Amino acid sequence: MRLRPGSHVLWRREGTSQVHADPELAVVLDGLSVEEQRLLEGLGRETSESAVLARGRELGIRAPRVRELLTRLEACGALERDRDPAVGHHGLGAELDHWSRVAQRDARDVLTRRQEAVVAVLGLDRLGLLLASGLAAAGVGTLLTEDRARVRREDVGLGGYTLRDVGEQRGDRARGILRLTYPHVRTSAPPRTRPDLVVLVDHGVSDPVRLRPLVREDVTHLLVVVREVDVLVGPLVTPGGGPCGRCVELHRTDADDRWPALATQLLGAPDRGVEATSALLAAGTAVGEVLAHLDGRPVATSGTSLAVDARRPVPRTRQWPVHPECGCTGLAVVPGGAQPAPA
Ligand SMILES: [Zn+2]
Structure with missing residues (x-):
């Protein structure tokens, strides 16, 4: 048992202490004796419950009262009973501590779910590799990467490609870089493994050839599209449960009846690299959305895209209702305007 790294027990006034500094997380404990406040303040130095009980005895606090105080701290996510050595070994301590503070409880189950998750990232420019690295750093256990294009000079740096990677196949190099930095991450899976989520990183417009099988096979996917002056993150498509790429x-x-002609030309256009700030903002936003989905938290990109722009730190949102002519959710257009119930 120990005080969770990054959690604070602070003295407010005589008789009153506070767990956590953040006003949204803070829990105030009052009715404490001076000795009890001293015990709580010194918790960061103790590493076991028996040491805390011994310190309590020194201060004249009875064991049941010490245990009661520890239980209250544990309920705020400020204590951890034991820590799986793998968490430290895999560099996931900050992740566990952060999400435990947020959840106000031990969040080991969150890391376990991420470790069991399979996420595919298709499109490994600097933004795609940055995104995949972010997911690895957050504890996602299996990352499948695919991109047959060659590493370009513009891809080097941010995501992890080096100058020596220029000219190599992006998918191969991305797997090598992820394995080197995150040895616990699996970069392959048995045939026919169904990913929990696929991230599609495209330039200009999402590739409909890659979208179709995902919708058909009910695979959740996040669209990321690098455009001329911004990057669209979203929508996160849950097939049958909201709007899709189509x-x-x-x-x-x-909005523009010539859009299909323009989109066809954008689809074949070469990828021209991603500006640094846009890549960082978009990768961070996309990683946050993927983790929210895996963790079971609300996502911001359900039926919504976030336009991430290097000129504006706050993304612009655009809502996308299901299109009545798409048919992806079983809704069809009926003359006269009435819509049948979903099939
Ligand atoms: Zn649709």
Whole structure:
């Protein structure tokens, strides 16, 4: 048992102490004796419950009262009973401590779920590799990467490619870099493994050839599209449960009937690299969305895309309703406007 790294027990006034400094997390303990406050203040130095009980005896605090105080601290996520050595070994201590503070309880189950998760990242430019590295650093256990294009000079640096990687196949190099930095991450999976989520990193427009099988096979996917002056993160598509990539394209066609012709040309255009700030912002946003989905927290990109722009630190949001002509959720257009119940 020990005080969780990054958690604070602070003295407010005589008789009152506070767990956590952040006003959103803070829990105030009052009715404490001066000795009890001293015991709590010294908790960071103790490493076991027996040491805390011994310190309590020195201060004249009875064991049941010490245990009661420890239980209250544990309920705030400020204490941990034991720590799996693998957490430290894999460099996931900060991750566990952060999400335990957020959840106000031991969040080991969050890390376990991430370790069991399989995420595929298709498109490994500097943004794609940065995104995959972010997921590895957050504890995602299996990362499948695919990109047959060659590493370009513009890809080097941010995500982890080095100058020596220029000209090598991106997918191969990405797997090598991830394995080297995160030895616990698996970069392959048995045939027919179904990913928990696929991230598609495209330039100009999402590739419909890659989207179709994901919708058909009900695989959740996050669209990331690098455009001329911004990056769109989202929507996160849950097939049958909200708008899909085709819905987005149909809405664009409603706004501009020549969009399909433009989109076809964008699809074949070469990838021109990603500006540094855009890559960082977009990768961070996408990693946050993938983890929210894996952790079972609300996502911001359900039916929504976030336009990340190097000129604006706050992303602009755009909502995408299901398009009635898409058919992806079983809704169809009925003359007269009435819509049948989902099939
Ligand atoms: Zn659709």
